[in-house]
Amino acid sequence: xxxxxxxxxxxxxxxxxxxxxxxxxxxxxxxxxxxxxxxxxxxxxxxxxxxxxxxxxxxxxxxxxxxxxxxxxxxxxxxxxxxxxxxxxxxxxxxxxxxxxxxxxxxxxxxxxxxxxxxxxxxxxxxxxxxxxxxxxxxxxxxxxxxxxxxxxxxxxxxxxxxxxxxxxxxxxxxxxxxxxxxxxxxxxxxxxxxxxxxxxxxxxxxxxxxxxxxxxxxxxxxxxxxxxxxxxxxxxxxxxxxxxxxxxxxxxxxxxxxxxxxxxxxxxxxxxxxxxxxxxxxxxxxxxxxxxxxxxxxxxxxxxxxx
Amino acid sequence: xxxxxxxxxxxxxxxxxxxxxxxxxxxxxxxxxxxxxxxxxxxxxxxxxxxxxxxxxxxxxxxxxxxxxxxxxxxxxxxxxxxxxxxxxxxxxxxxxxxxxxxxxxxxxxxxxxxxxxxxxxxxxxxxxxxxxxxxxxxxxxxxxxxxxxxx
Numbered sequence: 001x002x003x004x005x006x007x008x009x010x011x012x013x014x015x016x017x018x019x020x021x022x023x024x025x026x027x028x029x030x031x032x033x034x035x036x037x038x039x040x041x042x043x044x045x046x047x048x049x050x051x052x053x054x055x056x057x058x059x060x061x062x063x064x065x066x067x068x069x070x071x072x073x074x075x076x077x078x079x080x081x082x083x084x085x086x087x088x089x090x091x092x093x094x095x096x097x098x099x100x101x102x103x104x105x106x107x108x109x110x111x112x113x114x115x116x117x118x119x120x121x122x123x124x125x126x127x128x129x130x131x132x133x134x135x136x137x138x139x140x141x142x143x144x145x146x147x148x149x150x151x152x153x154x155x156x157x158x159x160x161x162x163x164x165x166x167x168x169x170x171x172x173x174x175x176x177x178x179x180x181x182x183x184x185x186x187x188x189x190x191x192x193x194x195x196x197x198x199x200x201x202x203x204x205x206x207x208x209x210x211x212x213x214x215x216x217x218x219x220x221x222x223x224x225x226x227x228x229x230x231x232x233x234x235x236x237x238x239x240x241x242x243x244x245x246x247x248x249x250x251x252x253x254x255x256x257x258x259x260x261x262x263x264x265x266x267x268x269x270x271x272x273x274x275x276x277x278x279x280x281x282x283x284x285x286x287x288x289x290x291x292x293x294x295x296x297x298x299x300x301x302x303x304x305x306x307x308x
Numbered sequence: 309x310x311x312x313x314x315x316x317x318x319x320x321x322x323x324x325x326x327x328x329x330x331x332x333x334x335x336x337x338x339x340x341x342x343x344x345x346x347x348x349x350x351x352x353x354x355x356x357x358x359x360x361x362x363x364x365x366x367x368x369x370x371x372x373x374x375x376x377x378x379x380x381x382x383x384x385x386x387x388x389x390x391x392x393x394x395x396x397x398x399x400x401x402x403x404x405x406x407x408x409x410x411x412x413x414x415x416x417x418x419x420x421x422x423x424x425x426x427x428x429x430x431x432x433x434x435x436x437x438x439x440x441x442x443x444x445x446x447x448x449x450x451x452x453x454x455x456x457x458x459x460x
Binding site for chain 1: 318319321322323325326327329330332343344345346360363364365379411412413414416417419420421423424425427428431
């Protein structure tokens with residue numbers, strides 16, 4: 001094993017530490033795409049390298065060496081670790097793989113439920129389903145076509161310009177298939193728990209993305225802020241008196257509201273470039289490790305054949 | 309000031325549907341225009357209403373020299389409402405359930421409520437006419453859409 005094999009782990013830690021910051025700093029669409037790709041590549045690379053490490057450590061075991069026709073000494077190389085230590089990464093890989101599999105099944109079941117709901121909600125030629133309900137709510141159901149569901153209570157709670165913001169926000173989710181990003185990032189986080197903060201950042205970034213699309217329907221970003229505030233309060237059903245300590249609120253919703261009060265986000269080509277380069281480095285490290293390991297086993301097999 | 313991007317037709321259709329549902333009663337094209345609260349051309353609204361009627365999303369009944377439009381009463385509206393509610397409950401159960409539903413505003417933290425209440429107060433005051441229901445001036449189709457003039 002070389003130091004290159006550590007790159008995906010370094011990347012995991014980097015994303016764990018700075019995932020949330022990156023998600024807020026990059027423009028929402030860029031953040032969504034780059035962080036999703038970064039999560040997937042990092043999850044695959046860490047899983048792959050852990051598997052390679054496990055296999056390489058276990059390979060000198062006489063039974064495996066005999067089956068694989070390779071020289072135990074050459075495979076062991078300069079690694080001083082006993083073969084049994086390979087069981088640790090092997091167990092880790094098995095556990096993470098099982099978690100990823102479980103997550104995939106859950107997501108699949110959820111999507112199937114969503115698709116069934118879409119069917120039951122009717123054909124909805126415009127994609128909008130208005131539900132006669134006295135509880136204010138608005139959400140997007142993913143599916144082959146997907147639906148925007150808004151209750152009549154929510155429509156009545158909002159003035160026309162804010163209704164427009166709400167519809168544009170939900171349409172943005174469907175149009176850009178935001179659920180695919182959040183689910184892929186969640187899947188990556190299941191396969192590598194260090195990527196959880198990146199998955200949370202993707203979830204926030206898609207909301208910000210939809211917020212920006214919605215804010216673009218009006219010349220006044222204040223309308224989008226009001227829509228967010230009014231819809232949120234309508235949903236929670238509370239009438240709270242205004243108070244102090246605004247800046248102290250650090251929830252995702254507070255971030256969305258604050259971002260809408262500022263001018264539209266600017267592109268961050270340098271930051272995006274750095275993240276893209278790190279993604280490539282992570283993928284490259286996995287490929288390099290794969291080649292190095294392949295060569296090692298070829299040498300071990302050659303030695304084994306020669307000795308015979 | 310940034311110019312408002314051109315909207316695809318589906319967007320206006322959804323807004324018209326929402327406007328009629330929000331009113332809670334059948335609307336004439338003129339009333340729909342007023343409910344949309346936007347300086348749109350009357351003919352644009354007429355066309356959109358007709359298209360929605362063709363698609364079966366709206367029903368219409370003659371009223372005087374025009375029509376009144378109402379949401380097409382889907383036979384299983386109640387069922388749909390129930391389904392939607394079940395879906396909501398199902399998917400919001402559990403802590404790390406897939407975020408299958410993309411909510412406009414998710415469940416609020418206690419501190420969120422105050423923040424939102426404050427935002428609503430501040431943005432109401434600095435916003436001139438915030439909640440007008442539209443003047444329905446019906447300016448002509450070309451001039452009304454393309455200008456970048458001040459809008460709500």
